[in-house]
Amino acid sequence: MNYQAVLEDIVTTLRPFLGADGKVASYIPALACIDPKQLGIALHTCNGEEAAAGDSATPFSIQSLSKVFTLTLAMQRLGDALWERIGREPSGSAFNSLVQLENEQGKPRNPFINAGAIAVADRLVSHVQGKGNRGSAKADILALVSSLCGEPIEFDAEVAASEAATGYRNIALANFMKSFGKLDNDVEAVLDTYFHQCAIRMNCQQLARAAGFLCCDGAHPFEQDSEVTNERQTRRINALMLTCGTYDAAGDVAFNIGLPCKSGVGGGIVAVVPDRLTLAVWSPALDATGNSLLGMKALELFVAKTGLSVF
Numbered sequence: 494m495n496y497q498a499v500l501e502d503i504v505t506t507l508r509p510f511l512g513a514d515g516k517v518a519s520y521i522p523a524l525a526c527i528d529p530k531q532l533g534i535a536l537h538t539c540n541g542e543e544a545a546a547g548d549s550a551t552p553f554s555i556q557s558l559s560k561v562f563t564l565t566l567a568m569q570r571l572g573d574a575l576w577e578r579i580g581r582e583p584s585g586s587a588f589n590s591l592v593q594l595e596n597e598q599g600k601p602r603n604p605f606i607n608a609g610a611i612a613v614a615d616r617l618v619s620h621v622q623g624k625g626n627r628g629s630a631k632a633d634i635l636a637l638v639s640s641l642c643g644e645p646i647e648f649d650a651e652v653a654a655s656e657a658a659t660g661y662r663n664i665a666l667a668n669f670m671k672s673f674g675k676l677d678n679d680v681e682a683v684l685d686t687y688f689h690q691c692a693i694r695m696n697c698q699q700l701a702r703a704a705g706f707l708c709c710d711g712a713h714p715f716e717q718d719s720e721v722t723n724e725r726q727t728r729r730i731n732a733l734m735l736t737c738g739t740y741d742a743a744g745d746v747a748f749n750i751g752l753p754c755k756s757g758v759g760g761g762i763v764a765v766v767p768d769r770l771t772l773a774v775w776s777p778a779l780d781a782t783g784n785s786l787l788g789m790k791a792l793e794l795f796v797a798k799t800g801l802s803v804f
């Protein structure tokens with residue numbers, strides 16, 4: 494299949510709609526000032542083929558897409574013990590809901606809601622302490638994504654500072670879990686990790702490559718004979734993306750697109766066609782569910798043009 498032509502066609506089809514609908518995330522100035530009229534798309538196949546179109550080389554704030562990488566790191570490090578603290582059910586509530594956490598004694602429903610990602614960050618901080626405090630969880634996260642991309646990836650310091658300055662709800666979630674004895678580390682250290690992971694900057698080409706292991710049973714995107722996650726772990730990450738990866742729209746996304754996806758409020762989406770390819774799309778304007786409006790349209794067009802779906 495000529496993927497390059499497919500991606501170019503999608504960008505050409507959607508370009509007239511850029512800026513017409515949706516709203517960029519506005520909870521921090523660094524995101525509120527992003528030009529909504531941008532659309533990038535890139536893919537990385539199991540055989541290492543790559544294709545990209547539109548604003549695919551423009552870096553953006555990956556926000557909740559980082560939850561896929563921190564989950565990967567925690568699965569590598571803790572194995573099944575990770576699930577003692579975190580569930581695997583769609584939440585059916587807002588991604589930053591406090592109510593559910595209270596009803597469920599501080600155990601987050603899944604690793605992709607904020608509480609779940611904060612609990613994952615706590616596990617990563619503990620891992621560093623277990624190594625005699627050598628390095629930091631933040632450095633471990635950057636090292637993973639950089640190794641998956643084959644180039645250095647950085648935090649956006651301004652976004653990280655704004656996340657911390659305005660993160661009242663995340664601070665509340667972390668304190669709530671701490672009060673239930675569900676965080677082992679200081680709330681400040683855990684949130685510093687979480688706010689930084691949200692502030693990672695990457696472009697679509699880097700993201701498609703970095704998440705490339707998800708389409709090929711966990712094999713590293715370009716290092717021969719190197720495994721990021723094993724087959725079972727990879728299947729599980731994809732299952733969580735399908736059921737919990739797109740806020741409260743996961744049912745509609747499965748219905749309309751039929752691929753495991755993870756979204757972020759920066760307007761990025763990573764989607765996986767198991768055994769074939771990983772896609773990354775980005776367009777900053779969000780729909781009412783918090784997912785990228787044109788990003789989802791781009792994925793719908795991609796599955797319609799290629800016939801690729803897990804169903």
Ligand code: GLU
Pocket residue numbers: 555556557558588589607656663691756757758759
């Ligand atoms: N920084 C955002 C938060 O923690 C990330 C939200 C998202 O992308 O879903 O609320």
